[in-house]
Amino acid sequence: MGAMASPAAERPCPDPPSGVLAGLYTFQWCEFNLRLPLVSTLAVAVCLFAGVLAGHPGAGLIAGGGAFTVGFGANQRIADSRLIPMIAGILATSSAAFAGTVAGHRDYWMLVAAAGSAAIYGILSTRNAGVAWVGQQAFVFMIVATAFPTGLHGGLNRAALVAAGGIVQLLFTSAGLRLMPGLRKDIFTLATSVLSHVYEEDWAITRRLRNLPSFLPTLSRHEAFGYSLRLVLTSLAATELYRRLGIQSGYWIPMTALLVQRPEAMDTVTRATARIVGTVAGAWLGSLFIAHVAPRPEILAAITAIFALLALATNAVNYGLFTACLTGYIVFLLSLNEIPGSVIAHRRMGCTALGGLIAIAFHADALLRLRRSESRQRSEERAA
Numbered sequence: 240m241g242a243m244a245s246p247a248a249e250r251p252c253p254d255p256p257s258g259v260l261a262g263l264y265t266f267q268w269c270e271f272n273l274r275l276p277l278v279s280t281l282a283v284a285v286c287l288f289a290g291v292l293a294g295h296p297g298a299g300l301i302a303g304g305g306a307f308t309v310g311f312g313a314n315q316r317i318a319d320s321r322l323i324p325m326i327a328g329i330l331a332t333s334s335a336a337f338a339g340t341v342a343g344h345r346d347y348w349m350l351v352a353a354a355g356s357a358a359i360y361g362i363l364s365t366r367n368a369g370v371a372w373v374g375q376q377a378f379v380f381m382i383v384a385t386a387f388p389t390g391l392h393g394g395l396n397r398a399a400l401v402a403a404g405g406i407v408q409l410l411f412t413s414a415g416l417r418l419m420p421g422l423r424k425d426i427f428t429l430a431t432s433v434l435s436h437v438y439e440e441d442w443a444i445t446r447r448l449r450n451l452p453s454f455l456p457t458l459s460r461h462e463a464f465g466y467s468l469r470l471v472l473t474s475l476a477a478t479e480l481y482r483r484l485g486i487q488s489g490y491w492i493p494m495t496a497l498l499v500q501r502p503e504a505m506d507t508v509t510r511a512t513a514r515i516v517g518t519v520a521g522a523w524l525g526s527l528f529i530a531h532v533a534p535r536p537e538i539l540a541a542i543t544a545i546f547a548l549l550a551l552a553t554n555a556v557n558y559g560l561f562t563a564c565l566t567g568y569i570v571f572l573l574s575l576n577e578i579p580g581s582v583i584a585h586r587r588m589g590c591t592a593l594g595g596l597i598a599i600a601f602h603a604d605a606l607l608r609l610r611r612s613e614s615r616q617r618s619e620e621r622a623a
Contacts (some may be wrong), residue, residue: 242478251317255583260376261420261430262274262506262510262513262557262558263509263512263513263516263559265557266556266557266560267555267556267557268303268456268554268556269441270555271552271553271555272552273548273552273557275412275415275416275551276548276551276552277313277548278312278411278412278415278416278552279287279306279307279310279311279313279408279411279412279417279450279547280342280345280544280547280548280551281327281411282306282310282312282404282407282408282411282412283303283307283404283408283544283547284409284540284541284544285300285306285407285411286299286302286303286305286306286404287300287303287540287543287544287572287575288537288540288546289302289415290302290303290575291536291537291540291575292465292558296536296540296574296575296576296622297401297576298329299458299540299575300572300573300575301397301400301401301404302400302401302403302404302407302544303404303547303572303620304401304404305329305332305333305401305402305403305404305405306404306405306407306408307404307408307550307551307568308327308376308379308405308488309328309329309378309404309408309409309579310327310330310407310408310412311372311376311551311554312324312325312327312369312372312373312376313325313412313490315368315369315372315373316368316369317367317370321416322409322413322550323369323430324369324372324373325408325409326406327370327401327414328372328373328376328405328621329334329401329405329406329409330402331373331374331377331380332377332379332380332401332402332405333375333380333398333399333401333402333405334398335356335376335379335380335381335384335399336376336380336381336383336384336401337394337397337398338381338384338394338401339350339352339380339381339382339383339384339385340384340385340387340388340389340390340393340394340397340398340582341386341390341391341394342381342384342385342389343385343388345495348473349385349478349482350478350482350531351477352381353378353381353474353475353478353493353602354373354471354474354478355380355476356377356378356381356382356474356477357378357470357473357475357497358467358470358471358541359374359377360374360375360377360378360470360497360549361466361467361470361471361568362374362467364466364470365433365465365467367436372562375498377384377435377495378474378494378497379497379498380401382396382481382493383488383490383494385490385597386487386488386489386490411535415468416623417466423604424603432620441487449482465502469500469601469602470482470497470500472601473496473500473597473598473601474493474496474497474498476496476595476597476601477492477493477495477497477597478492478493479592480485480492480574480593480597481493481590486586488586488587488590489586489590490590491586491587491591491594492591492593492594492597494592494594494617495514495591495593495594495595495598496594496595496597496598497512498596498597499511499514499594500601504602507598507602508599508602510558511595511596511598512595513558513559513562513602514558514559514591514595515563515591515592515595516562517560517562517563517565517566517590518560518562518563518566518587518588519588520531520559520563520566521562521563521564521565521566521567521569522566522567522569522570522583522584522585522587523567523584524563525546525570525571525583525584526568526570526581526583526584526585528542528573529570529581530581534569536575539571539575539576541569542553542570542571543572543575544569545564545567546564547568549564549567550564550565550568551570566584569583569587570583570584613614
């Protein structure tokens with residue numbers, strides 16, 4: 240999921256600790272804000288309850304997932320607009336859901352789709368955080384949809400439900416933030432900018448692809464290329480494992496592997512550890528609740544909305560805490576489709592651990608170099 244935008248302009252946060260694995264125990268509570276998450280959660284709740292009341296909780300689940308994801312787009316910025324990332328997110332996630340549904344999870348086409356989607360995300364990561372978020376969510380929706388291969392007709396239905404949920408979120412967020420007057424302008428801006436970009440830069444596409452790694456200011460050309468390549472290799476390895484295991488919810492393996500992958504080895508280790516710990520906590524609490532309470536669909540929809548609110552509100556506070564809330568949301572969300580909560584929890588825990596380990600494994604060379612460097616530094620200190 241996408242990162243929440245920091246409200247630092249309104250309420251500055253102190254710099255987080257820079258120690259090893261500091262992200263595991265650091266909580267930025269100054270980033271906690273309920274105003275926008277409450278608005279976004281209302282859109283998710285509308286989709287979920289509409290599906291339950293219409294007798295199609297599965298459709299509400301898909302639309303609610305679209306609304307939930309697009310809600311994070313309001314915290315991104317493209318061309319200084321909150322709405323453009325949301326509009327782009329709707330287009331990307333619905334298109335990716337269609338592609339994943341058609342590709343399926345047992346054919347080699349899924350590997351092609353995963354590698355291509357990861358490559359696009361890696362390239363976009365060198366441009367802009369908001370644009371990169373769009374690419375990341377496209378990969379997530381594509382890989383999830385591969386678990387539900389239903390052909391062209393089913394793919395169109397799934398894409399339509401994802402888009403419908405995203406549009407509901409867009410309307411709720413626009414109204415909640417009083418941005419409705421800018422909606423038409425942002426849609427027009429997005430369309431014209433895409434057309435002008437294609438027209439003006441088509442002749443230079445080869446040069447831009449060659450120079451693409453240099454667009455990321457915090458990484459060198461070598462590091463940027465290495466990060467993009469690592470994303471592709473990580474997604475390929477994790478997707479192949481998902482394909483061979485044949486578990487429907489095994490899509491959490493490549494999803495986790497891509498989401499926790501970072502340019503720096505220790506950042507990847509920290510993020511993977513936080514996601515695994517958070518997933519275990521959220522899955523355990525969610526499955527325990529469902530096992531002892533066995534709530535009706537209406538209650539499940541309400542609890543799902545509550546966990547959506549918590550996930551939206553804590554994303555910038557601590558990644559492990561956010562993951563725990565997100566996992567609770569997933570457990571209750573999928574329970575709406577009559578999948579046993581305990582089954583969801585155990586599958587998510589196992590698949591998340593595998594995905595995190597795969598991401599870390601692709602940093603093995605960097606971790607070994609870091610260990611040798613630390614050993615050499617200690618030896619020099621003793622010699623001095």
